[in-house]
Amino acid sequence: MLYVKAPAKINLTLDVLYKREDNYHEVEMVMTTIDLADRIGLSLRQDGKIVLSSTDQFVPTDQRNFAYQAARLLQQRFKISAGVTIKIEKEIPIAAGLAGGSTDAAATLRGLNVLWQLNLTLDELADIGAEIGSDVPFCVYGGTAHATGRGEQIREISAPPTCWVVLAKPKVGVSTADIYGGLNLTQVKHPNTQEMLQAIEQCDYKAMCRELGNVLEDVTLKLHPEVVKIKSLMERSGADAVLMSGSGPTVFGLVDSEIRVSRIVNALRGFCEDVYAVRMLGERHKLA
Known part of the structure; x- marks a missing residue:
């Protein structure tokens, strides 16, 4: 089984500028990842199915789950015949404002890029992640970033002072x-x-x-x-x-x-x- 770390994020700033015509809000944020993380286990399946489980009973294990959506999107986009078993070991509390679902999706994208030998860049994975949720592109990259648009336009910046x-x-x-x-x-x-x-x-x-x-x-x-x-x-x-x-x-x-x-x-x-x-x-x- 391939394991991928899925760290939480915090917002050092979160500004909302205006409501856009597409009903999203135009935002400007500074975000950074922290050492509180879920662990995503991925193992190859030959039957083409996506099977998801979680150590937290309140996490959905069907198509409502962002990690499930990430696997389905890659599978359809690149016509992958293989499936995957996804195990989410939760440490990040759910519905907490820490991007738990988004970081699980991002880790799934990074992991399946290896497991399914897709050879995509982080930029390509982030673009795919933007179709799932606004926080997913940042979580694909991790680190510290200045985010604009609806949160999906990411510019890497220096690491913050240690604390x-x-x-x-x-x-x-x-x-x-x-x-x-x-x-x-x-x-x-x-x-x-x-x-x-x-x-x-x-x-x-x-x-x-x-x-x-x-x-x-x-x-x-x-x-x-x-x-x-x-x-x-x-x-x-x-x-x-x-x-x-x-x-x-x-x-x-x-x-x-x-x-x-x-x-x-x-x-x-x-x-x-x-x-x-x-x-x-x-x-x-x-x-x-």
Whole structure:
């Protein structure tokens, strides 16, 4: 069986510029991968079937699953007669704003590129991934990127300053469509994406912390007081900067001191189960 790592992502900035004619939103984001990852196992089948299983009972195992869609798309596009058994070993919490489904699809694309000997480039895989979901192209590349369009136009940038990332996900479900639907673009405070890009380029940790921003955060905070509590608790416990990732409900804190990481994690564990302390990965994926 071929195993592929599928890391989660966080948004250091997430800005929504306007609603497009195709009903997507025009966005501008700075994203980076973190060392919280699912593991995707792929094994060749001779019967042409796509069979998917997951260690998390709440993950769909049919055509609703992005990894399943990725395999079907490659199979149809390149007229592959072989099938695949896909095993998703979940570590990333689902519906968390961490691109769990998208990164599973991206890892499936990268893995099947090897298993089915397609010899596609990362750029070609990212283009295919864009047909599945807006976050899939970034997850194909990994590393750190400036994303525009509906999120599928990816420009690689330098790795951020090294630090710890503490994540906490409350037990609430968040609908991305509902959060975008509740957004009033005439009232939001837009993050300064250019300042964030400059902070990363100059490896300036304090400036990176200062420029964190997510226009979706206020919408989610109004709907889910649990997210407000986690954000407040993280700030009081000593995180250098705190932000919600994606449409939520996961909140992350940046911390440059390992001693403070333990204190923050312990404080959060009394409030919610899904708490993680990880590092940023920073580096792009390489083709096997």
